[in-house]
Amino acid sequence: MDNSSLSPILTVPVTIRDFPMPSYPVVIMGAGPAGLTAAYELAKGGVASITLEAENIVGGLAQTATYKGYRFDIGGHRFFTKVSAVEQLWKEILPNDMLARSRMSRIFYNGKFFAYPLKPFNALMGLGLIETFRCVASYGWARLFPRKPENDFATWISNRFGNRLFSIFFKTYTEKVWGIPCSEIQAEWAAQRIKGLSLFTAVKNALIGETAKRKDDVVKTLIDEFLYPRLGPGMMWERATELIAERGGSVVLNAPVTRINWEVGRVVSVEAGGTLHSGEHFISSIAIRDLIESLSPAPPENVLAAARKLKYRDFLTVALMLRGTNLFPDNWIYIHDSSVAMGRVQNFGNWSPEMVPDPETSCLGLEYFCTEGDDIWDAPDHELVERGKREIGQLGLANSDDVFDGAVVRMKKAYPVYDGAYSAALAEVREFLNCLPNLQLTGRNGMHRYNNQDHSMLTAMLAARNILGGHYDLWQVNVDQEYHEEGKQITLEEIRQMEATQPRVPRRVDE
Numbered sequence: 001m002d003n004s005s006l007s008p009i010l011t012v013p014v015t016i017r018d019f020p021m022p023s024y025p026v027v028i029m030g031a032g033p034a035g036l037t038a039a040y041e042l043a044k045g046g047v048a049s050i051t052l053e054a055e056n057i058v059g060g061l062a063q064t065a066t067y068k069g070y071r072f073d074i075g076g077h078r079f080f081t082k083v084s085a086v087e088q089l090w091k092e093i094l095p096n097d098m099l100a101r102s103r104m105s106r107i108f109y110n111g112k113f114f115a116y117p118l119k120p121f122n123a124l125m126g127l128g129l130i131e132t133f134r135c136v137a138s139y140g141w142a143r144l145f146p147r148k149p150e151n152d153f154a155t156w157i158s159n160r161f162g163n164r165l166f167s168i169f170f171k172t173y174t175e176k177v178w179g180i181p182c183s184e185i186q187a188e189w190a191a192q193r194i195k196g197l198s199l200f201t202a203v204k205n206a207l208i209g210e211t212a213k214r215k216d217d218v219v220k221t222l223i224d225e226f227l228y229p230r231l232g233p234g235m236m237w238e239r240a241t242e243l244i245a246e247r248g249g250s251v252v253l254n255a256p257v258t259r260i261n262w263e264v265g266r267v268v269s270v271e272a273g274g275t276l277h278s279g280e281h282f283i284s285s286i287a288i289r290d291l292i293e294s295l296s297p298a299p300p301e302n303v304l305a306a307a308r309k310l311k312y313r314d315f316l317t318v319a320l321m322l323r324g325t326n327l328f329p330d331n332w333i334y335i336h337d338s339s340v341a342m343g344r345v346q347n348f349g350n351w352s353p354e355m356v357p358d359p360e361t362s363c364l365g366l367e368y369f370c371t372e373g374d375d376i377w378d379a380p381d382h383e384l385v386e387r388g389k390r391e392i393g394q395l396g397l398a399n400s401d402d403v404f405d406g407a408v409v410r411m412k413k414a415y416p417v418y419d420g421a422y423s424a425a426l427a428e429v430r431e432f433l434n435c436l437p438n439l440q441l442t443g444r445n446g447m448h449r450y451n452n453q454d455h456s457m458l459t460a461m462l463a464a465r466n467i468l469g470g471h472y473d474l475w476q477v478n479v480d481q482e483y484h485e486e487g488k489q490i491t492l493e494e495i496r497q498m499e500a501t502q503p504r505v506p507r508r509v510d511e
């Protein structure tokens with residue numbers, strides 16, 4: 001991430017010591033939610049650890065960047081979980097700073113707002129008479145002459161909503177996020193996400209009312225309320241870092257792991273920022289590809305080749321500071337217009353007023369889904385800020401002239417990609433790593449799992465408990481185990497519900 005223009009927000013003095021460094025029993029790679037959860041749980045269990053972080057800030061993807069007192073997320077981060085142990089941990093770390101927020105997010109298209117998730121009746125009402133007529137005609141056509149086979153996202157949605165509604169409400173945003181045409185995305189993804197929603201049921205519900213059950217079905221995928229630290233998600237991880245330090249752990253910033261020394265049967269030490277750290281146990285939350293490429297001696301060629309097949313999608317935020325407030329009431333807005341490249345806009349003052357230092361101003365986070373090396377990723381910061389100003393004005397969401405400053409945060413490997421190669425590649429890497437039982441993989445890129453914080457944290461909690469004497473399979477976390485500790489337990493039902501709230505990832509048709 002290039003955040004050189006941004007000031008680090010870590011408030012705790014971090015330990016950066018010269019070689020030789022004392023050996024900690026546990027060495028943790030990455031100070032995102034997973035790494036810091038592991039360190040925190042270990043500290044509570046009386047085990048000291050050292051956490052090595054490449055960047056100058058903790059929190060990973062869930063960090064909060066600061067720029068001239070303005071605070072913003074790397075994509076707004078809601079805190080919600082079905083796992084009580086995770087929620088308990090949030091409240092333990094920040095007992096007095098979690099705000100309960102109601103979610104407000106809508107779709108913006110052609111100068112108008114639409115409900116999200118989509119309510120077809122609301123959508124039709126908002127489109128105006130002529131467009132509504134076109135949509136209804138296109139819907140009728142699709143019902144009379146559905147396209148077969150129905151293997152891809154575009155066909156699946158068009159058959160249920162008509163091609164016109166598909167183009168307006170599904171195509172543009174999906175293609176912005178994933179960077180692949182909807183005709184190349186498997187239909188299964190649509191079926192999972194749009195359970196029970198069809199134009200016919202929506203119109204029927206609008207006319208004769210929704211039954212409680214139907215309402216329950218429709219909102220299944222929604223989280224209407226969430227918790228949010230008053231200074232953004234980074235506050236959680238900054239405070240966790242302080243608590244870890246108070247209990248004897250150490251978090252070292254600017255310490256990218258570059259070499260992982262191993263011998264048959266175990267990892268021996270890790271080199272980060274020019275310093276060697278030995279330990280008994282190792283926990284990684286860094287990207288699997290980087291982990292494997294750092295192994296010394298190098299693993300067998302097939303393992304290296306497998307790790308290199310793991311791919312990622314990147315992400316950048318253009319934060320704009322504007323004069324004026326009350327631009328729109330949403331936490332965030334999905335941008336469905338194809339005339340602009342931004343995919344979403346966050347309004348950070350609506351997440352927490354304390355994200356904005358001057359109450360006469362606003363801070364918007366314009367989100368661009370991109371790939372390292374593409375035109376957006378490579379554009380200089382000042383061009384991106386100019387682009388952001390132009391796009392926000394063009395959409396009419398704010399006046400470009402009110403923008404008085406801006407900053408850019410790039411985030412590599414924001415999304416692990418599930419393509420045709422990833423599953424076999426991951427299996428191959430995991431098989432090799434079985435020979436290193438003192439190394440546990442946790443977290444999002446650490447396990448190549450497109451997840452929310454709670455899932456990352458749960459895998460890290462279980463990794464810590466394994467070191468404290470447990471026997472948990474982190475890869476089976478969603479499937480078939482219950483977890484007990486000090487009277488607290490994580491039940492199968494909680495895990496099932498957590499799984500239902502994790503984001504779903506599209507796969508390509510030919511995979």
Ligand SMILES: Cc1cc2nc3c(=O)[nH]c(=O)nc-3n(C[C@H](O)[C@H](O)[C@H](O)COP(=O)(O)OP(=O)(O)OC[C@H]3O[C@@H](n4cnc5c(N)ncnc54)[C@H](O)[C@@H]3O)c2cc1C
Nearest residue numbers: 030032033034054060061075077078256257443444452453
């Ligand atoms: C746009 C966006 C929006 C999101 N919204 C939400 C949300 O609303 N709610 C939610 O719960 N989750 C959300 N998430 C997901 C959440 O951010 C992740 O689940 C979580 O941050 C994963 O934590 P982690 O510790 O596994 O990984 P990360 O957050 O990726 O942390 C990994 C850490 O390892 C460090 N690292 C990497 N390589 C090295 C190395 N070689 N040496 C040392 N350190 C290294 C990184 O710098 C980073 O700090 C969102 C994610 C994105 C991208």
